Amino acid sequence: MKDLRFFLALARPDRWWLRLGAALSALTLLAGIGLLSLSGWFITASAVAGLAGAGRAFNYLFASGGVRGFALGRTVGRYAERMVTHEATFRILSRLRLWVFETAAPLAPARLGRLRGGDLLSRVTQDVDALDALYLRFVTPVTAALAGALFTSVLLAFLAPAALPGVLGVFVLASVILPLRVAKTAGKAGEALTQNASSMRADAADLVSGLAELKAYGAEHRIIAHLENSNANCVAAQREIARISMFNGALLALSAPASFVLGFGLAAASGAAAPVSALAGFVAFALFEAAAPLVQAAELYGKTTASARRLKALTEISPAVIDPVAPAPLPERWDITVDGVNFSYPDTDTPVLRDARLSLPEGGRLALVGASGAGKSSLIKLLMRFYAPQSGGIRLGGTALDTLAIADTRSRFALVDQRAELLSTTIRANLRLAKPDASEDELWHALERARAADFVRKLPDGLASWTGELGGLVSGGQARRIALARAFVKNAPVLLLDEPTEGLDADTETDFLNALDDWLDEDARRGALIVTHRARLLERAYQVAVLDQGQITAEGPVQSVKQSSPVFRRLFPDT
Numbered sequence: 208m209k210d211l212r213f214f215l216a217l218a219r220p221d222r223w224w225l226r227l228g229a230a231l232s233a234l235t236l237l238a239g240i241g242l243l244s245l246s247g248w249f250i251t252a253s254a255v256a257g258l259a260g261a262g263r264a265f266n267y268l269f270a271s272g273g274v275r276g277f278a279l280g281r282t283v284g285r286y287a288e289r290m291v292t293h294e295a296t297f298r299i300l301s302r303l304r305l306w307v308f309e310t311a312a313p314l315a316p317a318r319l320g321r322l323r324g325g326d327l328l329s330r331v332t333q334d335v336d337a338l339d340a341l342y343l344r345f346v347t348p349v350t351a352a353l354a355g356a357l358f359t360s361v362l363l364a365f366l367a368p369a370a371l372p373g374v375l376g377v378f379v380l381a382s383v384i385l386p387l388r389v390a391k392t393a394g395k396a397g398e399a400l401t402q403n404a405s406s407m408r409a410d411a412a413d414l415v416s417g418l419a420e421l422k423a424y425g426a427e428h429r430i431i432a433h434l435e436n437s438n439a440n441c442v443a444a445q446r447e448i449a450r451i452s453m454f455n456g457a458l459l460a461l462s463a464p465a466s467f468v469l470g471f472g473l474a475a476a477s478g479a480a481a482p483v484s485a486l487a488g489f490v491a492f493a494l495f496e497a498a499a500p501l502v503q504a505a506e507l508y509g510k511t512t513a514s515a516r517r518l519k520a521l522t523e524i525s526p527a528v529i530d531p532v533a534p535a536p537l538p539e540r541w542d543i544t545v546d547g548v549n550f551s552y553p554d555t556d557t558p559v560l561r562d563a564r565l566s567l568p569e570g571g572r573l574a575l576v577g578a579s580g581a582g583k584s585s586l587i588k589l590l591m592r593f594y595a596p597q598s599g600g601i602r603l604g605g606t607a608l609d610t611l612a613i614a615d616t617r618s619r620f621a622l623v624d625q626r627a628e629l630l631s632t633t634i635r636a637n638l639r640l641a642k643p644d645a646s647e648d649e650l651w652h653a654l655e656r657a658r659a660a661d662f663v664r665k666l667p668d669g670l671a672s673w674t675g676e677l678g679g680l681v682s683g684g685q686a687r688r689i690a691l692a693r694a695f696v697k698n699a700p701v702l703l704l705d706e707p708t709e710g711l712d713a714d715t716e717t718d719f720l721n722a723l724d725d726w727l728d729e730d731a732r733r734g735a736l737i738v739t740h741r742a743r744l745l746e747r748a749y750q751v752a753v754l755d756q757g758q759i760t761a762e763g764p765v766q767s768v769k770q771s772s773p774v775f776r777r778l779f780p781d782t
């Protein structure tokens with residue numbers, strides 16, 4: 208319930224749409240009660256008057272006009288209510304989707320690593336969609352039911368007070384006790400449905416993205432088996448909900464006429480005239496129009512609360528880095544100093560960097576070398592402020608990194624790593640990630656500089672060519688050059704290169720290195736931090752720092768480090 212309240216509060220900006228929808232729903236219900244009760248009274252009174260030969264005893268015109276008015280009001284009200292409540296829900300859900308993105312974005316990459324991609328997708332789609340029940344099926348019918356109960360009570364209190372307790376008693380049974388019971392019995396199945404549907408999506412996403420590897424290792428059957436298991440659980444949960452729904456539908460269908468008999472019988476027994484007794488019976492009957500949606504809402508309660516809980520869980524994860532309240536101005540210089548940094552990844556206690564120290568002057572080129580797992584990429588992640596060190600400090604142009612706005616810090620760096628992540632979109636859109644308003648000329652210029660223009664020109668759609676899922680439609684070397692062009696479009700003064708030529712053939716590597724040399728040579732203030740295992744890339748550096756098990760054990764010009772560091776000699780025996 209606490210989680211649902213949280214999402215009700217999030218709907219505050221559209222509360223007037225919701226209130227209007229609820230008011231229209233209440234009016235529609237009242238028109239329905241009015242229609243049935245007046246018709247019942249009218250037909251009975253006509254019959255009684257006809258039998259007694261006293262047709263003039265009541266006003267036909269008033270009654271038939273009232274019936275037409277209620278019928279019209281009910282139809283128009285239902286139409287308007289649907290329009291308004293759906294408008295409210297669409298507005299709220301679209302804002303909710305943005306809210307999910309805004310909540311999740313600061314958590315990436317540090318805190319989202321433990322969530323499966325498909326699971327995150329489920330939260331943005333399935334869980335947000337499930338919340339429509341909260342706005343559409345909980346808020347509106349509850350308001351309508353309350354209005355209906357109030358109206359009925361007043362009507363019966365005047366016309367047939369003896370029928371009031373019985374009618375209200377049955378209504379409370381049908382609209383309060385029954386939904387609460389349904390919410391309890393269907394709740395577990397609803398939760399199971401949400402969890403298993405999410406697990407199924409995550410499996411399906413893994414299956415699609417890793418199909419080549421899964422097939423290569425003959426492991427696709429295992430994922431499919433897991434997927435089938437989740438699917439079977441979903442079907443079982445749906446079947447359970449359907450069973451509960453069928454049972455309650457039957458119960459409701461019986462309760463409405465029973466309520467008619469009760470209303471009519473109690474009023475007649477208290478000595479009310481036949482038309483008034485009929486009116487009491489029909490009021491009780493019509494009131495059930497309000498009970499049915501409440502029972503249906505209760506069937507969705509488990510599913511809706513499970514989704515609300517999964518979405519709210521995102522707000523309970525704190526980001527690994529946050530912007531300072533009053534960020535310092537971005538310094539004009541961009542020399543980097545790493546001073547006594549200690550770092551372990553969140554939820555682990557293995558130190559990855561221990562008292563790490565190094566410096567990269569403005570316009571410098573520093574190679575960071577070390578064995579696999581030494582902590583090189585982790586240092587780059589700290590510079591990019593994906594994570595924050597537990598102690599020690601990093602300064603950019605003399606200003607502590609954690610006093611700068613995160614976006615400001617990142618504006619000084621352009622990152623190219625060996626994975627060269629490309630989004631599943633066009634080459635143009637991938638390049639414009641770095642600068643959304645870059646002109647076509649700028650894009651081509653960057654591609655020329657990155658030695659990528661020739662192959663892009665040969666593609667049938669040029670810049671509009673699709674790069675595929677994670678760059679799957681271009682080769683590794685092409686993806687790397689597009690990523691370098693993207694860094695050039697960004698035109699940041701410090702390049703962070705994390706093994707950018709790993710896995711490239713000699714010619715492609717030469718192209719890449721020439722592009723890099725041209726770029727860095729063009730402006731003496733441009734600098735680079737180069738993480739590498741490759742001698743050809745090492746040659747581009749003026750200085751080298753050796754990282755060994757999280758500590759910088761040697762730093763200086765290549766030749767002097769070669770003399771002093773056995774680790775360096777092991778890593779680059781031919782240098």
Ligand SMILES: Nc1ncnc2c1ncn2[C@@H]1O[C@H](COP(=O)(O)OP(=O)(O)OP(=O)(O)O)[C@@H](O)[C@H]1O
Nearest residue numbers: 320552555559577578579580581582583584585586
């Ligand atoms: N997200 C993470 N969560 C927990 N531990 C991590 C995470 N990323 C890396 N590590 C661990 O941190 C240590 C340093 O990893 P890092 O990627 O920085 O090494 P590296 O020197 O760049 O290695 P390589 O040369 O193989 O890329 C490793 O032991 C690794 O398992």
